[in-house]
Amino acid sequence: MRRRRRQHTEDAHENHERWLISFADYMTLLFALFVVLYAFAQNEKGQAEVMVESLIESLREEGMISATQGSLLFEGGIGTTGSLSTTDSTALSIGDVSHVETTTESALSRLDDALAQANKEGALASVPTYKVHDEWQLTPSSNHTSLQALEQLQLALQSEIDAGEVVAEQLGQQLVIRIQAPLAFPKDSQFLQPRFRPLVDKISAAIEDIPGMITVTGHTNITPPTSELYRDNWELSALRAVSVANRILQNKDIDPDRLQVIGAGASARLTDSDSAINDRVEVTIEQGKPTYRSFAKS
Structure with a gap:
């Protein structure tokens, strides 16, 4: 079944x-x-x-x-x-x-x-x-603020500007103070001449209340340094910028975090010729660009 x-x-x-x-x-x-x-x-x-x-x-x-x-x-x-x-x-x-x-x-x-x-x-x-x-x-606007700061700088450095020792100008949002190196430094040397130290002190006092990042940039002309102490223009320009920056930092009212140093060598010459005007140190204040520190502050 x-x-x-x-x-x-x-x-x-x-x-x-x-x-x-x-x-x-x-x-x-x-x-x-x-x-x-x-x-x-x-x-x-x-x-x-x-x-x-x-x-x-x-x-x-x-x-x-x-x-x-x-x-x-x-x-x-x-x-x-x-x-x-x-x-x-x-x-x-x-x-x-x-x-x-x-x-x-x-x-x-x-x-x-x-x-x-x-x-x-x-x-x-x-x-x-x-x-x-x-x-x-x-x-x-930052341009208006920069113009006021430029007038403040020119007023504080009027005698040095008239003597041709420094130039103060505005380039966009940058305030530039140009120190002629042949006057401030001996030839092929990084050491600031003693008589120009008060000038740097005066510059630091003039910029301490101006907000912005401070950049000290050393420049040279195209002629290499003759001294064996420096390998090339890059090293000479950087050490000159360091000399000016260290003098600026003697002003305790300037925050070291605001300061940076650049050695530009002969890469940013004002003229194509081998002119002494290219041999200079520039103190630049960059305005209008907030840093991380500015956001941390209340």
Whole structure:
């Protein structure tokens, strides 16, 4: 007698992971939204519009969003209302982009006016300069500040400037004090002449209250040093810069962390000829560039 095998049937396993599809669509759209927000903060107007248009077009081609335009969640913001499914999604239009840009420009314009009024009333006198927009700053422009500092330097070094011993000038955001090396140093020597030490002391006193990184750079002409003490112009220029920097640091009001020394040799000559004007030491104050230390201070 043949036995019948009992057929065991099992119920089909119910798929409980269908929510992952909707969740993936939601995360894709959310990612696209933040990419657009990031682009607004990083790109210029024309670049942002082109980027948004390309992003919307690519998402439509993939079938992730539809061509239906939604409504703004809040005035001046970026967002849409409606379902976030693959069949009923909403897109950010170029008109929304223009609206956001107009609102942003208006807000920045009002901020600029408010800061200008506060600065005029002296409310920002003790506020450090930090850049909040490509065209807005909390304090007067660095060019204006540099011009005031240049006038201060020229006034403090007026007699030395008239005697032709130093030159003080502004180059962009740099204040440059140029010391003629043939006057301050013996020929092919790194040692500062004693009669010029008071001049360096006077320079250090004049720059101690001017904010910015101080760079002491030694320069030479193209003629190699005749003394066997120095291998080449690089070494001579660097040691001359060190001599001036050490003298400046005798002023205890100057933070050593503000100072750096460079030996440029004959690489940055003022003239192509072998002129004595190329033989010099420059004290440069770089303004408008914050350092890590400035952010650490309260």
